[in-house]
Amino acid sequence: MRLLELLRDTLRKKVPPGAGDSTLRLKMDSAYDYYSLSKIDEDPDDxxxxxxxxxxxxxxxxxxxxxxxxxxxxxxxYTMDSMAAMIFGSNMIEKAGSTEETTLKLCKDVFTGTTVPQ
Structure with missing residues (x-):
């Protein structure tokens, strides 16, 4: 199963640093809004x-x-659809990205390791 292999390898080798070459990156951005999380008791990094x-x-x-x-x-x-929906939702909040259909296709290509043209 390609997605599970990618997730396993990426998480073992790349998360949280996210450095190096990988077809799937899961990393908290340095620009993450910690202020919005100020009402929770746990550290966002934890x-x-x-x-x-x-x-x-x-x-x-x-x-x-x-x-x-x-x-x-x-x-x-299901996992790919859920992650793509999460990415689309995040893009909508930021008023960025493309249509839901385009986002879903691009995400699935990235998640499966398919080369996506620039």
Missing amino acids: LFEKFCGFFDDVRDMMEIENLSNARKAAYEE
């Missing part, structure tokens, strides 16, 4: 680290459950 750990937990659960290829593919598709 929450981000905790979030990244969930990927390993999900992968481990999928291995234990010995899911069929169809269920793994369905989970992969």
Whole structure:
């Protein structure tokens, strides 16, 4: 499963620094708005680290459950759709990006390691 391999490899090697070549990057931007999170008790960097750990937990659960290829593919598709929707929503908040359809296609290409023309 290409997405899970990319997530696993990226999270083990690249997160949180995000340095190096990878087709998938998951990194909290240095411009992150900490002020908006001032009402929560936990440090945003700690929450981000905790979030990244969930990927390993999900992968481990999928291995234990010995899911069929169809269920793994369905989970992969759901994960890509969810992440693309999150990116589209973030772009809308920032008044950036493109249409939902274009964003979904570009995200899926990036998530699967497909070369995206500049």
